[in-house]
Amino acid sequence: MESELSSPAQRLGVTVPFDAPLEAHRGLYRALADAGYTDVWSIESAGTDAFTPLVLAAAWEPRLNVGTGVASVFTRGPGLLAQTAAALAEAAPGRATIGVGVSSAVFVERWNSVPYVKPYQRARDVLRVLRSALAGERTDLDGETLQVRGIRLGRKPAAAPPVVLAALREGMIRLAARHADGVMTNWVSPADVRQVVQTYRDAGGSGTVVDRIMVCPNPDAELVRTSVKPLIARYLSVPGYAEFQRWLGHADQLEPVWRAWHDGRRDEAAAAVPDELVDGLVVHGTPEQCREGLRQYREAGVTLPVVSIMPFGVDAFEGALALAGR
Template sequence: MTVPLGGVSLAEHAAVYSALADAGFTDVWTAEVAGTDAFTPLTLAAAWEPRLRLGTAIAPVFTRGPGLLAMTAAALAETAPGRFQFGIGASSPVVSGDWNAADFVQPFARSRDMLRFLRSALAGEVVDKQYQTFRVKRFRLERPPATPPQIMLAALRPQMLRLAAAEADGVILNWLSPGDVTTALAETKEARPGFEVAARIFVVPTEDAGYARTVGRRMITSYLTVPAYAAFHRWLGREAALTPMWQAWESGDRKGALAAIPDELVDELIVHGSPDQCRARVQAYADAGLTVPVMALTPTPELERGGFAALTELIAALGPR
């Protein structure tokens, strides 16, 4: 499950983590966009609920320096030995540049260089090296973790997917259908045994299909207009389906962009329906090759009316059988 959950303060998440573990969820994963940072919710989970594994999806490679990113990951790995999977990725020009004053240049090279640096640093090595995108002079962690975390790389298209297979412990996918998983994983055939495959799956847990599709369209215009995701879906073969939305968005016609997204596309990319239907759709992702299918709950009118009691009931209903 993606945490933190909406409508619940971080200080109140101890009950959320317990409910997730009781329901059979194995992992909690974070994102880092403009809400919480990627590490604080996981640190709380590590302290409050030892049954859960932890993961970042993702910690951006542009928004922290190499040493700070290594120290932050090492601290969480020390807090939760053997339970932390460290997902990194390029993020986007908006997150990195507009919001964090970092130059979003050479995202592939920066991701590769940070992956290689972190592998060495988290193993406790002295790193004194000129990488293509940055220079590190004699850095060594004072507290290297006894159990270094698995390092996973966010990837969308062939070059980054092949890098993940060659050098990372796993790959993190995003914004794709169960059928798209097979296409993406065809580029990771050289991965070593035990290679993890994670993806965030957006779940709108309501049987009101009209409401779910309205929410899904807003999410699609927010993400699939980002250049990297647009290129990803062109590669997946959705150029014809998405071009009307892209054209309307580029012209400033936001309502037209929403209206141009067909129901069928929303239903491919957004899980919605009853808890049983949502679980079945998530299972389809696992059957396609995900080893870590990560739900991301979107608020619904039912949850807003029912409050925390409705949320805990939903968590129990969504948990694996």
């Protein structure tokens, strides 16, 4: 069924899983497809891994495309990552996209005891191995961060799934243009998207532009702003995100936030986030206003918006349905 935000020519994704047991998601996936969502994209941070929710979606709801958003290039070896990606592509033939990224030092080093070094080079090396292996080729690589010998998948997917790279800053965006099938970003405004897309296209990228867009379908603007500011302060103080925001031209707005955060003054950091920055990075308001906000992202060059429903005064799943006009 077509929603107000998707059409046969447009895809619309939503971030999963929701705050419910995975075994309860069968009905949720069906309802999302009924509402007009075409894609479900996972998140891999402190909750589930990137693949398990999508394997369930692939089996339970064949109308949905599935995408990892994202699997770390550090925490799985390239052979295992290729095997897992191929298995997802086999479970959802023609419907899977593999999103990979460098994650963060916290997740890679502190949680997984893997050195977080040369992230750009690691992403480049993994992309080379992953795309070659998924194409069914015997793969060898003497890279800057990887040395692999003779990777060849015993169960090659019928069609190699597209691989997109989560990119923060110009170098990664250009890497996505050269070595991936698309680029993925988040915590950006429509104006920021134009800068990302221009850089990607100028570097020769012609693939999908995926954007995880923070959305809160709640008309209480003050509640949304107050609730989201601590999250913005925490995320945008991570070194990779901070450099990305500098590249996008937001340093003047964020310098007070960064100073307070790095001094350990968390409440002051959140309070220093300007309202206008929140309004640029988070789509909020009535469902109708949020739909208009998402249209602005499409007009800026996003080809696959993936909404992440913020549960501030709303239930995330019900908010997703309301956003789709259901």
